[in-house]
Amino acid sequence: MISKKGESKAMYIVENITMQEFKKYLGETKTIVFPFGTIEEHGKHLPLNTDAFIIQEALKQAAGKRKFFLAPIVYYGVCTTTKDHPGTISISPETLRRLSFDLVTEAYRKGLRNFMLVSGHGGSLHMSALKETAEVLVENLKGIRIAVLSPYDVLWKELSEIAETPHDSHAGELETSIMLYLAPQLVRGRSPEEYPKIPKPFTVKNKVKYWPGGVWGNPNKATAGKGKKAVELITDKIIELLDRIEKQK
Ligand SMILES: [Zn+2]
Numbered sequence: 524m525i526s527k528k529g530e531s532k533a534m535y536i537v538e539n540i541t542m543q544e545f546k547k548y549l550g551e552t553k554t555i556v557f558p559f560g561t562i563e564e565h566g567k568h569l570p571l572n573t574d575a576f577i578i579q580e581a582l583k584q585a586a587g588k589r590k591f592f593l594a595p596i597v598y599y600g601v602c603t604t605t606k607d608h609p610g611t612i613s614i615s616p617e618t619l620r621r622l623s624f625d626l627v628t629e630a631y632r633k634g635l636r637n638f639m640l641v642s643g644h645g646g647s648l649h650m651s652a653l654k655e656t657a658e659v660l661v662e663n664l665k666g667i668r669i670a671v672l673s674p675y676d677v678l679w680k681e682l683s684e685i686a687e688t689p690h691d692s693h694a695g696e697l698e699t700s701i702m703l704y705l706a707p708q709l710v711r712g713r714s715p716e717e718y719p720k721i722p723k724p725f726t727v728k729n730k731v732k733y734w735p736g737g738v739w740g741n742p743n744k745a746t747a748g749k750g751k752k753a754v755e756l757i758t759d760k761i762i763e764l765l766d767r768i769e770k771q772k
Contacts, residue, residue: 535586538595545633548592554637554768555592555630556761557623558582559653561600561644564608566694566714566738569702571610572598577698578643580705581674581757589765592635597622600642601649604719605693607730608737616652623656631664637768638669641761645675668768674757677764681756685749688741690718695740697753704750716741 534540535548537555560575570576575596586593602613614622627638638660640653653671661669675682675692686696694714702710719734721727731737 535590535592537592548590549634552590552592552769553635554590554639554765555594555635556582556639556641556765557594557626557630558596559600559619559623559640559642559644559649560596560598561602561646561649562598562610562612563600563602563644564605564610564694564737565698566717566736566742568711568714568742569694569699570709573694573698573702574600574643576643576706576709577701577754577757578641578674581754581761582641584754584758585761585765589762591765592630594626594630597626600644601646601652602644603646603648604721604730604734605737608734616648619649619652620656623653624659627656627660627667627669628664631667636667637771638667639761639764639768640669640671642671642673645673650676668771670764670768672764674760678756678760682753685752685756686740687744688716691740693737693739695738695742696744697740697749699742699745700747700750701753702750703745704747704754707747713742713745714738716743 558578562571565573575598579596582593599614601616601619602611605611606613623640650673657669657671682697688696691697714736717736717738719739721733
């Protein structure tokens, strides 16, 4: 449940609290964070839930420092380039839009007003589905504040400075480093350096043919130290945004 590195009082972890506790904590905060992950190939060396795992750990660390409701993660997300690889189980943008719309609307009905949709997966269709939902919600629900983000979006520059590999991305140096720091027992050796060879701007079938190993970057440059820096950056950013969403007028 709560990792050693993500020590938390677990007070506001939605899946663990009672009806009475929910009511009581609502007097203390109107902010809820919905995490989003994927079940997606991450090369031969990282587990399918890498995106979900990383964002949950960062959020648990933030939950030790700020009061907010932390919702259970949505494990499934929209995967495009990896969708044909073994293990990836993707949903459509339509499903993600509908699901995130329902989750926020229902939480609003229960009294929550500040919403952060935080994704461990930075895929463009995945993020645009969440952002489209936020556009509709902000028109529909009176008095809400809503932010949609992925660390690879808001911290793109800072995170790419940690990695030595230029254009490092999916299952590459950075994600491998973070997993080495958070859960080295889940890292099975290293996949070789690789980059997708999809003939852009074409959309192609059988994506595995153009990207057999499913790695984008160089996992061999990964270290737990780089992972620690990345997790600290992500956690600090989440805390900064929590403070801003609570103060925003
Ligand atoms: Zn990932």
